[in-house]
Structure formats: structure tokens, C-alpha cells
Amino acid sequence: MNPFLLWFHKIGSPPTFYRIAGRIAPWCLGIGFVLGAIALYGGLVVAPRDYQQGDAYRIIFVHVPCAWMSLFAYGFMAVNAFIALVWRIKLSEILAMASAPIGAAFTFITLVTGSLWGKPMWGTYWTWDARLTSELVLLFLYFGVIGLYYAIDDRRKAARAAAFLALIGIVNVPIVHFSVNWWNTLHQGSTVRLLGPSKISGDMVWPLLTMALATHIWFFASVLARSRVGLLELDSGKDWARDIALADAPRDTVTAHG
Amino acid sequence: MADFFAMGGYGAYIWVSYAVFLIVLAIDAIAPRLGRKRVLAEIRGKLKRQQTRKTP
Numbered sequence: 442m443n444p445f446l447l448w449f450h451k452i453g454s455p456p457t458f459y460r461i462a463g464r465i466a467p468w469c470l471g472i473g474f475v476l477g478a479i480a481l482y483g484g485l486v487v488a489p490r491d492y493q494q495g496d497a498y499r500i501i502f503v504h505v506p507c508a509w510m511s512l513f514a515y516g517f518m519a520v521n522a523f524i525a526l527v528w529r530i531k532l533s534e535i536l537a538m539a540s541a542p543i544g545a546a547f548t549f550i551t552l553v554t555g556s557l558w559g560k561p562m563w564g565t566y567w568t569w570d571a572r573l574t575s576e577l578v579l580l581f582l583y584f585g586v587i588g589l590y591y592a593i594d595d596r597r598k599a600a601r602a603a604a605f606l607a608l609i610g611i612v613n614v615p616i617v618h619f620s621v622n623w624w625n626t627l628h629q630g631s632t633v634r635l636l637g638p639s640k641i642s643g644d645m646v647w648p649l650l651t652m653a654l655a656t657h658i659w660f661f662a663s664v665l666a667r668s669r670v671g672l673l674e675l676d677s678g679k680d681w682a683r684d685i686a687l688a689d690a691p692r693d694t695v696t697a698h699g
Numbered sequence: 700m701a702d703f704f705a706m707g708g709y710g711a712y713i714w715v716s717y718a719v720f721l722i723v724l725a726i727d728a729i730a731p732r733l734g735r736k737r738v739l740a741e742i743r744g745k746l747k748r749q750q751t752r753k754t755p
Binding site: 470481485486490495496497499500503504507542543546549550553554557558560561659662663666667669670673674677678682683685686687689690 | 703706707708709712713715716717719720723724726727728730731732734735738739740741742743745746
């Protein structure tokens with residue numbers, strides 16, 4: 442076996458991944474938190490008022506990064522779902538299922554903050570605009586994946602069934618992304634672009650991009666923490682999980698065991 | 700300071716948005732910690748039951 446594959450198998454083994462993830466996750470959480478705090482300060486205090494929307498536009502600093510994350514989390518889930526279905530790698534099943542609730546959380550924030558932005562700017566909390574509707578469908582897809590995963594008792598079969606649903610649902614991701622171009626409705630087009638100049642001033646864009654970075658790092662902190670729990674649950678009969686459970690026991694239970 | 704919280708009249712929309720963002724992410728951070736505690740307690744419970752079965 443070549444060294445890369447060997448390394449891959451080692452990382453992918455539950456006890457090793459559990460240990461490494463446990464070391465990385467707190468750092469991700471801390472860095473995500475600090476970057477997020479800087480971005481909040483930048484967005485709420487440093488960034489100037491918008492000439493058209495006044496202060497209301499400041500919702501962008503939570504709305505847009507969360508919207509990006511709602512798609513990113515789905516992509517991450519779908520890639521892992523694909524690997525789980527094709528190669529039946531346990532860790533990929535766990536990673537795919539760990540990202541579903543985080544994606545759902547970001548999608549929920551996107552919808553709520555979007556509607557709170559819509560009220561003062563469009564005059565309505567909700568409209569069946571293409572972008573809003575496809576984002577709502579995205580939330581339901583996340584709920585479907587989570588629900589299916591918990592509806593089946595066998596954890597591995599459940600993960601594969603939910604992974605299949607996650608893969609089918611990926612058709613919605615480009616619909617969300619391109620909806621503002623395909624249908625000319627209420628929601629505005631993209632302001633920040635990877636290719637070509639963004640349509641936003643510099644002191645507004647840095648808090649936005651910092652928050653985007655913070656939410657990505659936060660996502661990985663959460664995925665790692667959740668997949669650790671998933672691995673413990675899946676391997677609850679194995680020695681490595683039992684050792685961790687016993688080491689974690691409150692003092693009195695350990696002595697009771699002798 | 701009052702000016703800052705008023706946000707040019709959009710204060711309510713902005714602060715509720717940011718509160719939702721912070722609360723949902725706080726729940727997201729706490730959930731796996733509670734889950735870990737629950738799973739570890741379940742494993743210990745299973746081990747205990749097995750032990751009492753072996754030594755009646």
C-alpha cells in the first residue's frame with residue numbers, strides 16, 4: 442500500500458480520527474469565535490452606513506455568510522455522502538450526517554435574518570421569490586436527511602439511506618445559487634464576486650469576508666465535535682469507546698466498578 | 700450609544716437578526732457536548748449491565 446493510502450486509512454480509523462478531531466476542534470472553535478467577534482465589530486461599528494438602505498443593510502454581515510454556509514455545508518455533506526455510498530467508508534457516513542444539522546442551522550439563520558431584512562426593505566417578511574423558495578426547500582432537504590437518519594435503527598443503513606437522499610437533493614444547490622440570475626424577482630443578485638470586481642466598498646467587504654471565514658472555521662469545529670459523538674455512538678461496543686467512557690466516568694462510578 | 704442601538708430606526712430588525720445568529724450558533728456549539736455526555740453515559744450503562752449479568 443502506498444504511504445498516502447496508508448495515512449488515509451489511519452486517519453479514517455475511528456479511534457485515530459476521534460483523537461485528532463478532539464485536538465483540532467477546540468482550536469477551530471476558538472479561532473472561529475475570535476474572527477466572528479472581529480467581523481461583528483467591523484460590521485456593526487466600523488462599516489459605514491449604506492447610502493440607500495441606511496443601517497438596515499448591516500444584516501448582510503450575518504445573512505450572507507450564513508447563506509454561503511448553507512450551500513457549503515450541503516456540498517460537504519453531499520461529497521461525504523457520495524464517498525459513503527461508493528466506498529462505504531464509516532467516517533464519511535459520520536461526517537455527512539454530522540454536517541446536516543449544522544447546515545440546517547445556517548439555513549435557518551439565513552431564512553430568519555433574510556425575512557427580517559425583507560420587512561424594512563421590501564415591505565414583507567416573506568414572498569415566494571425563487572431565491573427564498575429554493576432556500577426553504579434546502580432547509581426541508583436538511584430536515585429530510587436528519588429525519589431519515591433517525592428513522593432507521595441500524596446506524597449504518599440509516600446513514601446510507603440518508604446519504605442517498607442528500608445526493609438527490611444536491612440538484613437544489615445550483616438552483617439556490619443561480620436563482621437570482623434565472624428568475625428576475627425580488628431578491629437582489631450577488632454583490633461579492635470571486636471573479637471580477639465586487640459591487641461593495643472595501644470597509645464593508647472585509648467584515649463580510651471575515652465573517653465568511655469565521656463561519657467556515659466554525660463549521661469545521663462543529664463537524665469535528667459532532668462526528669466524534671457519532672463515532673463513539675457507532676463504535677459503542679468497541680474497546681476504544683469503552684475506555685473513553687470509563688475514563689470519563691464520575692469518580693464514584695469508577696470506584697464502584699472496582 | 701443610544702444612536703448605536705437605534706441603528707437609524709432599524710434597530711429591532713438588526714438586533715433580532717444578530718441575536719438569532721448568536722443563539723442558533725450557541726446551540727450548535729453546545730449540542731455535541733451534551734451528545735458526548737449522553738453517549739458516554741449510555742456506554743457506561745451498557746457495561747454496568749453486562750457486568751451485573753456476569754457476576755450474579
